[in-house]
Amino acid sequence: MAALAARYRVSPRGGMGVHRDIASALAAAARKNRPARIEIAPGHYAEPLLVRGEVELVATGEPGSVTVILPSGTALETAGTVLARGLVLASRDADVVRCAAGTLTLEHTEVRAPGGVCVHATPGTAVTLRDSAFRHGRVLFAGAGGHVERCRFTDAADNALAAIEGARVSVRDSRFTGARIHGVRVSGAQAEVTGCELTGTGLAALFADTQAWLAVADCTIADVGAEAVGYLHHSRGSVDRVRVTGAEQGIAVAEGSDPVVRGCVLTDCRDTGITVRAGRGRFEDCEVAEAGNVAVFVSERGAPEVHGLRVAGGNVGVVVTGTGSRGAFHGVRVTDLTGVALRAYEGGKAVFRDVRVERCVTHLETRGDAGTTAEVDGGVFTDFSMSAVEVLGTSRVTLRQVTAERGMVGFAVAEEAQLFLTDCEARAVTSAGAAALGQGRLVARRLRVAGSESLGLLAQDRSRLEVHDSEFTDCASVGAFFRNEAGGLFVGCAVSGTGAAGVRHNGRVSMPSLRSSLSVEEWQDETNQPPPTHVTYNNNVTIHGGVRDSQLAVGNERVDMNQRIDSRRTPHTDEDGSPA
Template sequence: MVRKYVVAPHGGRRAHPDISSALRAAADRHGPALIEIEPGHYEESLTVRGEVELAGRGGPGSVVVSPSRGTALDAFGTVRVRGLLLVGRETDVVDCRGGTLTLDHTEVRAHGGVCVHARRGTSVSLTDSVFRSGRTLFAGAAGYVVRCAFHDAADNAVAVIEGARVSVRDSRVEGSRIHGVRVSDAWAELVGCALTGTEKAAVMADTRAELTMSDCRVDSVHAEAVMFVEQSRGLVRGLRVVDAEHGIGVASGADPVVRDCVFADCRDTGINVQTTGRGTFENCEVHHAGSVAVFSTNGGAPRVTGCRVSGGNVGVAVVDRARGDFTGLVVEDLTGVALRVFDESRAVFEQVRVERCPAGLEARGNGGTTARLTDARISGFDLAAVAVTGEARVTLTRVAAERGVLGFGVGEEAYLRVDDCTVSATRAGGAVAFGRARLVARDLTVTGSEAFGLCGTESAYVDVADSRFDDCAAAGVAFDESGGGRLVNCSVTGTRGVGVRHNGRVDLVSLQSSRPVVERVPEPAPSPAQIVNHYHGPVFNAAVHGVHLAWNNDEITQRIVRQVIQQADPRAAPEATPRAGSEAVPEAVPEVIQRVIRNDDRDDHDDRDDQDGATP
């Protein structure tokens, strides 16, 4: 049988003048007790033992327990608190030292201390309650939190540590000076929660923590929305992030699974994996990331499947000895490159669609930089669908490039392998190799290029077999300078331009061409023009050619214009004059292509090179 005790601040008939006297009376009876408390301010430190319920009779905040120093409530046994306001300073306001504690419709204010401390082996339930200024600490305890609010914690709002197991549902955390929820060497579940305004990661999992999040929302945070570090694991599902520095971060051996999440308007990155972090990301969306939507750096190795990237700067960047496997990506409407692989990184892209981005895949670095792109379509690009420079190595398989400037380009000392790929409707060309690069292509089809289909320039080597170049305005295949290679079982068709224009360094094996084949050895560079400075009139004793004469000038500005005289095959029809704005003249193509490949005028190239320290 539950015995009832009444507390009134001014006493009264059969009423206790303070809560402590009622607790002593209940302890003497050794049974379950209900202590009902009239509105008032009670400057007491309460120690509750046994099976006791403390219930306020007034409205919210009408019963205030606020000792001048020390803990407001020490709980031992089975304790329930309902409708009280508990206030403390610089210590634990509520301390559950043993047994179970339930706070229901209760408010706790900790000025510089801890709102609730659940110690090892205890169990604490918090329902429909509010906690201000201090943290709620579960240290080796069990916890259940539902429909609670945590405001303006001086450090972490909720800390789950030392093997604790805590479930937080339908609750709100805002304004924490450090983390909203921190899970360290413990297990925690967050369901339907909202976190906002934290100064560091809204949710942090560290030291082999296990974290599960479902249908939560994070917005307006100064750092990561969610961060996994130090070999933590977990599942994040249905998370929506708006206005965070980084949507989700993974580092130092952590390996979470992230599904069906949306990261919108992140100021830096949407998904950020670094320092040997891993992670599986499935069916996620990243919208309008400030720098990079999906970023893998410094040894990161994410696995990304079925994700969509729209708006923002760079789509996927794998840099600084990182790795990544990406399948089923859709990347749209960026201001920078869709896919980037730099600096000894390795990436595999499969079943990718890129639309309306300045560039598709960009690879740059030493020989340890590799990328493989399979079953992809890149359309509506302003620069190159694929650009490979440095000593990087890239393989393309069943890649379609449509409606852009340049299809595939490889330069410097890089290597590009192209298998069963198509390029159509490009303005500057289908595929080009320059510098000392090597381009190997099998089953390549280029259609409708406004310049050339295939180009080798400088000292590049091009090995192309079983390929077709159709309706290219300037030339199906063009080689100049010392570029060389071979064409095996290739065809050039259409009604525009020449079929093959080469420099004598190309082996033509089983070539079929409906257009002329022109061989032209590059002319030696002309000798410098003679300049005669004569102040009193010229006197020539022999024939002088190509001179510049100036009278009474102390300074001379000289400009030499080199004209390339094309020697057409007398059997071939005259070439059409290039249209205004066209860059179809074969000799001018290498300069245009090198500008496109090197992309000297872009301003986003180095936007992520200094990101190593972005997180955590």
């Protein structure tokens, strides 16, 4: 434009061939109906600017040396092909800058809108904002195209930038600070946000709603009042390599939304790292650290697919809860939580593949009706304070090739729940490798328990067993202990080592093909024993005293166990369990 444009000079001091105000220069340019370049000397110009045609408005001094400040109304309205560079534009209660038609570019410009809109790009227009600052008001793209690069958005009274009504906007290398509502809101529109920094927003930093499309990459988000990134009302898009610190929720997906999230790090979120509520989403190679409540929370028919999740520190790891909620988790690593690592509750369904959990209280817990299920295929649970797996209510859990090592109870089922084990192993537990209590059902094939400091397998109350082809080795007290009205099958199993007894039974468990180098004893419910020590297992497990002469409550207050294990031994038995 510059080579062919007619030049007009503006200065408050006037002079030969110099306009004293910008409006008169624009009027002169309009009469010639050709491209114009308006060169503006430093000064204050309290006049609204109405620009038509192909025009450049350029400050000749340093950026900010030319101010157009009005008490109200629009400071700059354009229709054509307009470039403004180095200006300060301000007003109240209106669109400070309005692109009514054509294209507008602002460079090295500051716009202030204490009571309105900094820039309004109307339908069908295209606005480019480069190296500029926007204070107090919002930048609005309504059905318009937009490109924003290296800009600053400060203290917006509502959203700092909004794309609505089919707008298509890209935002790069910009900073958003202190917006009262959202940093960027996309509603029924499309936006790309890349390399930006967002801090101190009142609600979500980046928010997509009403079938919006939002792609976010290489951004940092800190200290926001709600979500760092939120998708609502059937919105889609992607979130790549975003780092979040100090949000209420790191990434939230709700109401039919379905984004792809990759390589994000979510740290110190006050509530949850990732929330999926009545939505979907694919999450790849993400990390959640020190979440205040839950690292990943799925509810209200949410159904995410998660690959490569890392959870470190905080309270609870993964929760899937509510009828119709489900989640598929592949390659999960969870460490150092104060609560439960993996949890399915109240109708939730969770599937885990290739899981490793270390140093948590309980590593997998389920509670709820028969629709509450969890599957683990390939898992290692180590250094659990209470239990590796705890199955309660009428829920169902299926474990395949899962190892539980160094903790109190390896695999436990209670109340009316069901637990299915295939090719699983418990090692170096202090209380029991596997336990069935209440009316729980335990089905195990090729279960291996080694090095328990007390019991290999415990069944009591009215629990039911189906244990096939399993091995119990070097359990310090008893390899398998069946008491009260517990019954079922113990088929093709082997008990060996140096414990006090191989099997102590109540006569209600069939034991064909039993192999044991230790004694097989019939258990007697003896009375007048010394006062017992206590073991409490009510979602958490606390042991006070040794296993001998102990009382165990598992699952909740409704399940009680009076357990007495002594060191009396009977002669060795044949393989079928009868005395030799």
